[in-house]
Amino acid sequence: MPRVTEEHRAARRQQIVDAARRCFLREGFHRTSMQDVIAEAGLSVGAVYRYFPSKADLINAIAEQAIGGAGQVLGDLARHEPPLPLVTALERVLAYLETQLGDDGILRIAIQVWGEAQRDPALAAFVAETYSNIRAHFGVLVRRAQAAGELPADADPDATAAALFALVPGWFTQRILTGGPDRATYLAGVRTLLGAALRAD
Numbered sequence: 001m002p003r004v005t006e007e008h009r010a011a012r013r014q015q016i017v018d019a020a021r022r023c024f025l026r027e028g029f030h031r032t033s034m035q036d037v038i039a040e041a042g043l044s045v046g047a048v049y050r051y052f053p054s055k056a057d058l059i060n061a062i063a064e065q066a067i068g069g070a071g072q073v074l075g076d077l078a079r080h081e082p083p084l085p086l087v088t089a090l091e092r093v094l095a096y097l098e099t100q101l102g103d104d105g106i107l108r109i110a111i112q113v114w115g116e117a118q119r120d121p122a123l124a125a126f127v128a129e130t131y132s133n134i135r136a137h138f139g140v141l142v143r144r145a146q147a148a149g150e151l152p153a154d155a156d157p158d159a160t161a162a163a164l165f166a167l168v169p170g171w172f173t174q175r176i177l178t179g180g181p182d183r184a185t186y187l188a189g190v191r192t193l194l195g196a197a198l199r200a201d
Contacts, residue, residue, distance in 0.1 A: 021106075
């Protein structure tokens with residue numbers, strides 16, 4: 001019997017995750033059953049349960065994809081040479097997220113993950129750790145901006161990073177719930193606020 005390759009296992013796992021995401025987007029976490037996912041994936045019961053013994057395991061896998069992509073983008077931006085201006089870094093993060101805003105986009109799942117994290121302690125711990133890591137990337141951006149003279153040297157970098165991080169879900173939540181504002185309009189507002197804050201200092 002031929003051996004199953006790692007590539008095959010990864011592809012099969014992704015096939016199941018994609019099927020679950022489609023189901024969750026249509027029906028939500030709680031109205032979707034494992035049988036729904038199995039039917040959507042077109043696989044046997046055993047094949048699906050081999051990779052994901054429970055719906056909670058599927059939700060965790062999707063949460064990793066929903067949140068992890070932005071973290072990878074931010075990590076790259078935090079290491080960029082030369083350091084990017086803060087609004088430029090924010091613009092690049094939002095540009096990535098904009099690719100995930102469609103009806104089948106991962107950001108609609110992210111909002112469901114937030115809700116599910118309120119009742120699932122393990123998922124809540126994962127979300128808290130992941131978002132803390134993302135906020136830490138913003139902390140690196142802020143400290144580099146201070147070193148470059150873009151921000152006051154005596155500013156609290158952790159407080160500034162937390163406020164900067166909040167601009168990201170603030171934008172895509174508005175986009176999903178109301179359809180706007182577009183990225184350019186939002187960034188124009190951010191530039192206005194940052195300019196006013198710097199003038200106040």
